Amino acid sequence: MKTCKKIGTIDRKTIEKNRRIQMKALCFKLASLITPKTSTVVHQKQSSNKDACKPRTDQFDYAAAYIQDLRKRIDELKRKKRGMIHCGEQEIISTKSSTSSFSSYSTSTMTDTNLAGANLPLLEVKDLEDAMVVVVVTGLNKNFMLYELITILEEHGAEVVSANFATVNDKIYHTIHSQVRCSRLGVETTMIHDKLKELVYA
Structure with missing residues (x-):
């Protein structure tokens, strides 16, 4: 027992x-x-x-x-993907003219003058605490689409509020303004930068 x-x-x-x-x-x-x-x-x-x-x-x-x-991110991305497939990339591009778009880039360090002789593409990510600005400059034969940049931001906690591109001479300037979707979780800035580099410099 x-x-x-x-x-x-x-x-x-x-x-x-x-x-x-x-x-x-x-x-x-x-x-x-x-x-x-x-x-x-x-x-x-x-x-x-x-x-x-x-x-x-x-x-x-x-x-x-x-x-x-x-x-929430998945639902939003699915909605945007459906919109992109239906209407194309123009649905997420601002209707601003190339001239007005380029004026916003002049405040960036990536001006047409500074880029003379520079190796393209170039990537700049500005972290503004509760906001983020991404500027990408490429040649005319870029190997990615604007929506791919936006997708990376959305997947890592950023909410895109505007996305523009403008062709100036032989360069294409892409500018994306975003903000933090959830302040509690924040934005994975380092991860975003790494993913953008993989896409832009592929």
Whole structure:
């Protein structure tokens, strides 16, 4: 009888141990699926406690907010994709003339004079805390579309408020103004810059 009780106790301990291991794995998997900024916060909170996988309201709040934001992004991207397919790239381009568009670029360091002799394409990303400005200058034989730049911004937490391009001499100037969609989650500036580089310099 004592042996049976002992075996039962061991089994319960084993089950509890396996449950904790499984919960720990699930917690780390959750942290790996959310943004680097959010997962860093979660990891810091977890590492301060020996029981890293103890359910935390703040951890699940971050995850829930991130999931909701992702759903909104996906819905918005699907809507924009349908609009682009139906109406073409002109649906997301401002109706400003090339002259007025180029006047906005003159405030940038990427002016036509400064670009004389420069190797194209060129990329500039200005992080303005709650806003971001992306300027891309290419030759006439660019290998990407404006909507591809916009998609990268939208996928990483930015909401595009205007997108323009203008052809000046043998160069095409693209300017995209965006703002932070969710101030709580912020914008992945480094990730955006890296993805834009991959696209522009491909």
